[in-house]
Amino acid sequence: MELERISVVLRPRESREALDLGAAMLRANAGAVWSAWFAFTLPVFVLCNALGVLLGLPWLGLLLVWWLKPLFDRGPLYVLSRAVFDRAPRWRETLRGQRALPWGPTVAGLSWLRVDSHRALRLPLELLEGAPRRQRAARWKVLRRKLVGEASLLTWGCLQFELVLFLSVWLLALWLLPQEWRPVSFASFFRHDVRGAATAWTLAASAVDYLAMSVIEPLYVACGFALYLNRRTELEAWDIDLAFRRLRARLQDLGRVLCLLLCLGLPLAGHAATPAPKAAPVNTPQQVFRQPLDEGDERFAAAAAQVYRDPRFGGERHVRRWELKYSQPARQPVNTGMAPLRLLSGVFNLLLWLVLATVVAALAWFAWRWRGGLREESPPPPSGAKLSMTVDETPEALPRDVAGAARTLWQAQRRREALALLYRGCAERIAQQLQLPFALEATEADWLRHAAALGDPVRTQRATAIVRTWQFAAYAGRYPDQVAFEQLLAGWDGGAA
Known part of the structure; x- marks a missing residue:
C-alpha cells in the first residue's frame, strides 16, 4: 500500500478523537462528497416518491428512501477512501466507480442486516477490502473488538440528529405561520388537514426527511470510516510502518549523496542521481486497502492464506489434561471497561428491532385504515344542529332579532x-x-x-x-x-x- 501518500496523520487515537477525525475529513472534502451524494440519491428519491404516488401509497416513498440508506452510503465511502490519499474524485467518477465495489454486502445491508447498528464500521471492511465471506467474518471478529459500543452509539447519535433536524423544520414552519392559520390542536390537524391533503403532506414529510438524511448520513459514513482507519492503525501498526518507510526514503537519499562523494566518475554519479521510477498511481480503493500490492505483501498474503486453511485456525478444540484438585489458578485481570458499552450496544440493537417491528405494525394498520375507515366520510350533523364556534355562552337557537x-x-x-x-x-x-x-x-x-x-x-x-x-x-x-x-x-x- 502507498501509505506515503495518505493525507491524514496515522497514529492510534481514542474513539472519540477518531470520530472527530471523520468529521474533519468530511469538512475537507464536503464538495466532492455532497455532489456525489445528490447525484446518486436525488434520482432515486424522485423515483421512489413517484412510485408511491402512482400506487396510491404516498408513504411508500418515505419508507423506501429510508430503507435504501445502505445503498446511498456507497457514494460517500468511495469519495472518502480516495480523498485520504489526496485524490478526491468527482461525482461522475464516483458513479462509475460503483461498479468496482462489491454488491453482495449491499444486498445483505438492504435485507437481513438492515437494522445492524454497526453498519458504519462494517461498510469499509466489506466494500474496500473485498475479502471472501469466511475470511471477512474472521476479520470482522477482530475489527469489531473494542468498537461495538462506539459503533452503536454513533448509529443512535446520528439517528437522533436526523430526527432533530426533521422536527426542527416543522416547528420552524409552525412558528412562522400566522395565528389564524394555525390549527387549534394537533388532533384536529391530523384528523382534518392531513386527511384532506394526505399526499401533499406525505411528500413534504418525505422531502424534509431526505434533506435531514442528506446532512447526517455522509457524516455517519465518515465517522465510521475514521473508526475503521484507527482500528487498522492499531492492529497493523500503520504509523510504525509509515515511519520506517520515511526512514528508508531518507536513507536512500543519503546513500545517493554518499555515492556521489565516493564515486568520482561522472557517469556513475549521474547514474546514482537518477531517481527511482515512481510507482503506478492508485486507481481504485481496492488497490489501497486490499492485499497484496507488492512482493512483500504477496508473501504475507500467501502466508495468511495458508494460516486460514490450517484446520487448527478458528473453530473449537477440546483439550484434556490433569490438574491439581485444590490448586488455585492465578487470577487474570478482567478488563471491565468495555462491558457497559457492550451491554449498551446489545440493548440498542434490541430497541432497534422493536422500533422496526412497531413501524411495520403501524404502517400495516395505517394502510388498513387508509383503505377502509379513513376514506369514509364523517356523518353530517343533524339538521336541527347549529354551528358550534367555540362559543358556549349562546343559546342553542338564535333569536329572531x-x-x-x-x-x-x-x-x-x-x-x-x-x-x-x-x-x-x-x-x-x-x-x-x-x-x-x-x-x-x-x-x-x-x-x-x-x-x-x-x-x-x-x-x-x-x-x-x-x-x-x-x-x-x-x-x-x-x-x-x-x-x-x-x-x-x-x-x-x-x-x-
Missing part, C-alpha cells in the same frame, strides 16, 4: 355573551350566504377565510370586524367600548353582516 338581543345583553353588563351571540349570528349568516353546510368544528380562522369569499367588501369588512372583536374578547379579555359595539350592530337588520 340578533342585534336587539346582543344590545340587551350588553346593557345588562353581559358583554362576553353579547359578543358571542353576535359572532355566532355573523357566522351563521356567512354560511347561509355562501350556502355552506353546518361545520361543528369551524374556527375563527375558517370564518375569516369564508368572509373574504363573500364578494362584497362592506360585508367582508363588517364580518371581519365582528370576528376580530370576538377574538380579542374571548382570548385576551379586551372588550370594545359602547361606540365600537354600536358600529358592529349597525346595518345588521339590513343584512349587511
